[in-house]
Amino acid sequence: MLVPRHIQDINSTTTVETHWGYADRAVPCTNDAGSCEYLDVVYHSHDIGIYYTGIIWATIGGILLLWAIGRHFVHSQPSGVQLPAEAGEGVKQRRGAFERFQRAAPSYARQYLLPDAARPIFGRVTRTQVLTLVVLTGYFAVFSFVGIIYKTWITPVKKMPGVYNTRTSLGPWSDRIGVFAYALTPLSIMLSSRESILSLVTGLPYQSFNFLHRWLGYLIFVQSALHTIAWCVVEIRLYQPQPSIGLEWIMQTYMIWGLVAMILLTLLLVLSTPWGIRLTGYEFFRKAHYVLAMVYIGACWGHWAQLKVFLLPGILVWFIDRGIRLARTALLHYNFLPSGHMGFRAAPANINFFKDETNGDVVRLDYDHPQDAWDVGQHFYLTFPDSSIWQSHPFTPLSHPVLGADTQRHSYIFRAKKGETRKITELSSKRIARMKDHEESHEGLMADARLSVLMTGPYGERTMRNLASDSNILCVAGGTGITYVLPVLLDLASRPQTPDRHMSLVWVVRRRSDIDWVAPELAILKRKCRNLRAGIHIYVTRAAEEIDVAPPTVSEKAAVNDCTKEIDPASTSDSSSASVSSALSVHGVSKAELGLNHYQARPGLNEIVNEFVAGTVRGGTDVFASGPGEMISDLRRIIASTNKGGEVWKGENRWDVRLTCDDRLEW
Template identity: 45%
Template sequence: MLSPRHGSSGSGDGVIQYHWGYFTRELPCTSDAGNCAYLDAVYGGHDLSMIYSAILWAVIGGVLLFCAVVNYFPVSRRVTGAGTKEVEQPNERQGTVYRVWRSIVAVSNRYLLSESLTPVFGHTTRLNILVLVILIGYLTIFTFVGITYKTWYSPIEGTNLKMTRAGLGPWADRIGVMAYALTPLSLLLSSRESLLSLITGIPYHHFNFLHRWLGWIIYIQSALHTIGWTIFEGHLYQPQPQKWNEFISQQYIISGIVAMICITFLVLHSTQWCIRLTGYEFFRKSHYVIAMVYVGTCWGHWDKLRCWMIASLIVWMLDRTVRLVRAFIVHCAGSAGSNYSLCGSVLVPKAKMTSFPNGQDGDVVRLDFQHDYPTWNIGQHFYLCFPELSVWQSHPMTPSSVPVSNPQGQGQSHSYIIRAKKGLTKDLAGIARETQTESGSSLDRARTTEVLLSGPYGQSIVDADLIQTDDINLFCVAGGTGITFILPVLMSLATSNKYCCRKGLTEFVWVIRRKADMKWISTELDTLRETAEIFPSLRIRIFVTREELSAESDGTSSGPTDSNPIDKGFSDKTVESSCCGQPSPNEDDQPFMVQHIKDSDTAHPNIAPILGNFVSRTVAGPTRVMASGPPGMISDLRKAVALSNDPGRVLKGDERCDVQLVHDDRVEW
């Protein structure tokens, strides 16, 4: 079968030449010299397009293989084999390969962890931007390489017109092939049940930046492909309008037009202003549907490259199928009890709701319930659906409780802290507030609501090294309800029987709007405070950003008072002082501090000097920074962590200059 674009090129008695992803061609070419030369350029350019797209995926595969090796076979920190007994100098206990590897990571953190061009790219690291630039560079170079830039003319029999052909045709085909080849990658980057996360160990939501920009790249490629062939069929090919009418009425062209409409909707509807206009849930549901219509119409437009569309469909179907299966398994395990609703064979846990009303900043709701399955890892999150409000919406929430490997009794304890903004979370806070009564200083927790879980998702942030290695330093930063990401880490360490043997320092910085926000985790905070009073290696600092000190405190030390129920049970070492987040001269002596940022409405404390002070107090071992909070705080923390890395000293074995950042950038708090 010969392409209707190019007309006949042989007599029908020649040799058929097959080309992957394109029409077969008959050789030798028996039409006019101009047409034959043009066909040589077209088929040669297309073959190169397939090679370049294969190279692109080979490079992607190589990068994923490297990431898999690093993820599943990490470099050992200590030397193994004979002669590795403990010695006094820490760098003598490190292997050479480990020091080289950590110095490479330190270089990456030093120069690629910070943010750049925020107005254009938003809050993302230079590493993400570098990957995007490399991808754009590859696509730009190989979109133009191997194209024959020439114009050919062929006479049209029976007229004085000439058929004009140019290198624009092969170029338009090339950019279309590249767009097809990138479609499965776009689906991989957007998948919640992410194969990329399984391979690399990177949580799926960290790929959102590349997914969004890759969508724009595919859109631009598709638009240029469409413009190129519109010029050909509507102007260069003759006679007109006969050629255009024949072209536009073909089924594969109609499919291409629909595909172009779909991808235009996808990219425009993904902008922030459009999402705010239509609502996130409509965006998410319509994105799923239109994306699959786009894939189907791309298949109909050029079925000879259906391999890329089949791969895209497989990725999408795996994501949806695994997601449904996992949600079903979560609610079919265990046995029904008083804390469950039984719907057929599906067990739906009932969560107790505690409301913390706040008209200025929005209510906060705490959910507590038990569920037998599944066990999750610290740092992972679930998608929570509340059938009483809507079965079509679910929100990502991180448990603030510590998972137990072998739960006894009623099963795993789940606790979630949710700030009500608008939509479903606002409705949830409304029903929690309606039925909750206040009696003195105690709150009744009689209100329950059914919860459907899907997950867990994400990766563990607590590995064996953090628990078993005694000289790893831990610096935790949380903003508001971002405490749910940090609290399980601290609680697992504080309740561990090995904490007393730890040599590394631990510091917890929590930024809240009102002092009353401490009620969210009052029980857990008491446990951490008691641990800090026993072990000087743990220090807790709480910053209040939208509430100044009372006139009575006057910025001086104060013990607990009966007039403020929040202070009950706190140590006399609790200090309140007006500050801007700078280290105080006497703060090293205080295990637990509450500090107010004066005259601040939205500011958060300057994290850089706090982290610098912490690193300067470490004696040995690397530092892990774990954080969850607003984009501005994470941005400042990235800069601080980047400046704390010194690759040269890490190479020499000084692990105090090896500072790593683990953060949760989902906006859930």
């Protein structure tokens, strides 16, 4: 089948050359001089292209290796360690310069690479991500063209006098980019894996690779489309006679599989666009993406089995990823059953339901589960068998993990949007209504219902492991994003602290009653931070829309930076105090116990960040943030402008400001 395409007759030659990843070649060439020269270019360009794929993968492997070594070296050289008295002055100077470089270099990088880049094109991603994509794309663009002899050959068609073929370097170039599309397939799958090898090496959470996975898919599509278009031009236009040559070519089995692969890749592209996901729904996109991707790899195998060495690793990575997920879920839920035997058991979660017809109802889940503690900042994928076993969603635990405990407390908060969360909210509402109909409950106390939960995880970044001992902490959250930042403060408040460390929480909610979601945790935080320089500031953006809440008084607007200072309930209006107390009484926590600051406007993030940094005594600042995309984009821009690498090099570490986001847009 390949002989007519490559104008060779292997049976008429004495020697066959094997070319890795390509068809065998008959030597010596028995065709006309132009055709033989063309074949020389075809095979030479392919062989060089294979070498280039090796160079590309060696480069990727080398970068990952250096990254892993660098991480180990940095972690083994902690900053702030007191040198022995007998250490020489030169040693101290070198150590001081190295520590300053460790802080100044990342500060310079954040200053220029942290803000969003070309949002209309790339979405809410940092310049670092886009720069990585540009470098990768430029790398492949260069290797797509070098090493090819560009020339045109006019060759006669056998047994057809006066008819000529036009042979150009378009064919070798098309083969080159086709090989690169195959070579990128395993990398694309690695970038999409939840059980990510890349995360183990780099320390970056798997969701940080989603942007590169998506755009690498676009790059593979462009390469495949150009490969298809180029060979269509060659076979349907440049080779003669037509249309017989074109029809004979398109009827070959390898070409049929190639067209199938291109159609599947086009469907993958269309369904992965933002409007495609909105049109079909995220769950349909996710399931269809899995199926289409595997069938696409099979079609690529049928199109050109000689390059299966790039396809097989991708398939193995995908199945290993799914296998580890199932194993982790099974091990996490393999516990003692009520009968005393060991077996698989879902976690029964208590449901608290918060009605909000305007913005979407909110559900809180609480349950205890026997397991080891996870790291603060990590999240779990939750499946609700009462609704569907085919869907799972990432949620960050609001609760603080306790090292050494036999069981861990899990608390989650989510707002009903569409799909599964809407189903869970409706199910929770119905179960609570049924319980109220059959059981008597105390006035003002929300009845609890049960919901089965299956977990997979934990996943994500271990935010506290790389936290410097002198770092100041600013947490910014919007709505249910409080679940990501509050455990950070709870963890720090439970440790011995340096007296100069500053901590602050800025939480933006729509209504005052939203405080009820996390009232117990806020009370615990306030109680534990009495000896810390910390502040809890809650901004209510739509307080005026609440009918039962009077306009705020002057004392209610006042800023109090120390959470040990109590707000006198008498200083607020009666209706305001009654509304908040009623909302917080669901968990048995009153407003007086919390002593929180309430502001009746949206926060000015620029002023908040700059005032916090300027008010620190020593050390840099770590900002933890979770919330709407606009908030995250603003924080990236603000923190980038706050970083001053030159000042950090001089020893002014307060201008070393880092941002850690729970970027749910990437999920």
